[in-house]
Amino acid sequence: MIGKRSAKVIKGLYALWYREFRVFTREKSRVISSVALPLFWYFIFGNGVGSMNKGNALDYQHFIFPGFLAMTIIFTGLFAGAYIVWDKKIDFLKEVLITPLSRTTVFFGKAMGSMTDALIQSYFLLFIGYLFLGIKFSIPSALFSMAILFIFANGLISLGLIIGSFMESPEGYGLISSFVIYPLFLLSGAVYPLDNLPGWMQILTRIDPATYAVDALRFVILGSSSMPILLDLAVLILFDILMAFVGTWAFKRLRL
Amino acid sequence: MVLCPDSLCYNASMDIIRIENLTKKYGGLTAVDGISFSVKEGEIFGLLGPNGAGKTTTLMMLSTLLKPTSGTAGVDGYDVVKQQGLVRNSIGMVFQDPSSDTLLSGYENLKLHALMYNLPLREIDSRIDKVLELVDLQKRKHDVVKKYSGGMRRRLEIARGLLHAPKVFFLDEPTLGLDPQTRDHIWEYIQNLAKQTRMTIIVTTHYMEEAEKLCDRIAIIDHGKIAALDSPMNLKRALGGDKVILKGRIEIEALRKFPFVKKAEVIDGAVHLSVEQAGKNLQELLCSAGDVENVEVHSPDLNDVFLNLTGRAMREEGEASSYIQDITRAT
Numbered sequence: 001m002i003g004k005r006s007a008k009v010i011k012g013l014y015a016l017w018y019r020e021f022r023v024f025t026r027e028k029s030r031v032i033s034s035v036a037l038p039l040f041w042y043f044i045f046g047n048g049v050g051s052m053n054k055g056n057a058l059d060y061q062h063f064i065f066p067g068f069l070a071m072t073i074i075f076t077g078l079f080a081g082a083y084i085v086w087d088k089k090i091d092f093l094k095e096v097l098i099t100p101l102s103r104t105t106v107f108f109g110k111a112m113g114s115m116t117d118a119l120i121q122s123y124f125l126l127f128i129g130y131l132f133l134g135i136k137f138s139i140p141s142a143l144f145s146m147a148i149l150f151i152f153a154n155g156l157i158s159l160g161l162i163i164g165s166f167m168e169s170p171e172g173y174g175l176i177s178s179f180v181i182y183p184l185f186l187l188s189g190a191v192y193p194l195d196n197l198p199g200w201m202q203i204l205t206r207i208d209p210a211t212y213a214v215d216a217l218r219f220v221i222l223g224s225s226s227m228p229i230l231l232d233l234a235v236l237i238l239f240d241i242l243m244a245f246v247g248t249w250a251f252k253r254l255r256l
Numbered sequence: 257m258v259l260c261p262d263s264l265c266y267n268a269s270m271d272i273i274r275i276e277n278l279t280k281k282y283g284g285l286t287a288v289d290g291i292s293f294s295v296k297e298g299e300i301f302g303l304l305g306p307n308g309a310g311k312t313t314t315l316m317m318l319s320t321l322l323k324p325t326s327g328t329a330g331v332d333g334y335d336v337v338k339q340q341g342l343v344r345n346s347i348g349m350v351f352q353d354p355s356s357d358t359l360l361s362g363y364e365n366l367k368l369h370a371l372m373y374n375l376p377l378r379e380i381d382s383r384i385d386k387v388l389e390l391v392d393l394q395k396r397k398h399d400v401v402k403k404y405s406g407g408m409r410r411r412l413e414i415a416r417g418l419l420h421a422p423k424v425f426f427l428d429e430p431t432l433g434l435d436p437q438t439r440d441h442i443w444e445y446i447q448n449l450a451k452q453t454r455m456t457i458i459v460t461t462h463y464m465e466e467a468e469k470l471c472d473r474i475a476i477i478d479h480g481k482i483a484a485l486d487s488p489m490n491l492k493r494a495l496g497g498d499k500v501i502l503k504g505r506i507e508i509e510a511l512r513k514f515p516f517v518k519k520a521e522v523i524d525g526a527v528h529l530s531v532e533q534a535g536k537n538l539q540e541l542l543c544s545a546g547d548v549e550n551v552e553v554h555s556p557d558l559n560d561v562f563l564n565l566t567g568r569a570m571r572e573e574g575e576a577s578s579y580i581q582d583i584t585r586a587t
Contacts, residue, residue, distance in 0.1 A: 007374070008374040011371040011372070011374055011377075012371065012374070014371060015367075015368045015371035015372045016372075018364075018368065018371075019357065019360065019364075019368055022359070022360055022364065023357065023359045023360070026359045026360075026400075027359065090354075090355070090357075090358075091351055091353045091354065091355035092356070092357050094321065094355050095351075095355045095356070095369070095416075096372070097321060098319055098320070098321060098344060098347075098349055099344060099369075099372040099373060100345045100372075100373065101372055102341070255321075255322070255323075
């Protein structure tokens with residue numbers, strides 16, 4: 001009996017994942033822009049801001065690399081999650097909500113789909129960093145970085161799904177970048193060190209979950225960090241658990 | 257003691273849908289206002305009414321996507337509020353607006369549906385072929401839905417709704433916005449379906465010809481209430497006679513004196529009469545009608561039934577607003 005029930009859930013999860021992934025690969029522009037955008041930022045920031053550092057631009061570029069790995073997760077993960085508001089608009093969501101699948105299954109299926117998108121991109125960027133940007137990875141540090149990105153993506157995608165499930169129409173989609181994505185990215189310490197900030201900004205950065213992901217990645221990739229790695233991981237995992245709970249609740253109350 | 261009008265009383269064991277006092281309010285607006293009816297297993301049941309009458313809202317409540325404000329509804333013996341999962345297992349639905357994913361192929365859309373309904377893996381492909389055959393789409397199976405025409409997409413969604421062999425099949429305006437030829441095809445599919453399976457079909461429409469041709473029974477809905485419920489034949493019979501429309505300077509009082517004139521009223525400057533055996537009595541009628549410029553005689557259709565019940569014509573209203581809907585959707 002338990003076997004039958006889990007077969008039902010697994011098939012449902014697979015179907016939802018498959019759909020997200022298929023849509024992602026069919027929309028070539030989304031794939032290209034999501035890899036190109038962080039690279040674009042990386043070079044502008046890395047060379048622009050890095051040039052203040054008197055011929056030591058390379059140090060700064062390496063310093064911000066972990067931040068740009070996190071950036072792919074923030075941008076594509078959150079957007080992919082919030083994409084569910086588009087499903088509402090095209091009525092595909094109705095087709096999903098009318099099936100016998102539980103709302104919890106729908107939530108996790110969607111999350112897994114968006115997760116695949118976000119991780120493919122950030123892992124791809126990690127690879128580019130190793131091959132072309134002179135970032136030194138060992139096999140353990142690469143695997144550990146991937147694990148951190150995985151944990152971080154979980155929470156961010158759930159957050160995106162939650163925001164999307166509350167939105168009534170895709171018109172508000174643009175507001176997400178102004179009020180969620182940019183604050184998350186800019187306050188994460190991705191492009192500046194966390195140590196010498198004024199008090200109020202110190203507090204804001206500590207509220208931002210992305211800060212802990214950037215810090216953990218910096219520890220793994222560059223061997224230096226502002227906070228203990230265990231604290232970083234604990235915060236990220238707690239954030240994931242909290243978002244999963246809020247997310248399943250949000251999906252249960254989801255109406256059309 | 258059973259409290260319900262005669263036309264609504266059936267043997268309870270045969271009722272696959274039972275609705276009692278179902279109501280849905282949106283703030284101050286009452287979209288569905290305390291409706292009650294039952295549908296027998298194997299019936300094709302039509303909900304007929306203008307746009308905004310509450311048809312779609314009723315279907316949404318029956319399919320668990322909307323929570324009723326009050327009242328109860330049971331589908332296949334399960335409560336639509338308390339046993340949502342079981343209800344959803346028993347039903348299939350074709351939504352008014354397209355709900356397939358245009359970036360996926362027809363086959364992929366169906367496959368996803370099959371997985372979400374937990375169909376046995378080794379049956380999925382053969383079932384997909386079967387439903388695609390039913391709606392005549394085998395050749396376009398692997399095309400992306402983006403490349404389908406509106407009618408093909410609707411047919412795909414009908415096939416999808418049938419894939420898990422539901423006991424009750426809901427179709428919400430299945431032919432809205434389609435050209436007449438495609439519309440005929442779709443009705444043909446639905447009719448074949450009803451013949452081949454013993455599925456109960458609930459269909460909403462504002463096209464009266466369709467409701468008349470297809471449905472065993474029809475509930476006419478207006479302003480969230482059921483104005484009448486019966487077979488199309490009985491609904492028309494209740495009007496008592498043929499329809500005669502006279503234009504010109506008509507002496508309506510003189511006409512009212514004839515025993516075969518059941519009803520006479522002025523609508524949009526023309527005199528509308530209900531006449532028994534119009535073929536036989538027309539000559540006598542015209543002799544006393546005054547200065548007649550134009551005569552129309554036809555046997556009553558459901559539009560006349562609606563007009564008689566509500567004092568408004570449904571046809572113009574329905575098409576005008578669906579026209580507006582189409583425009584707004586296109587932009």
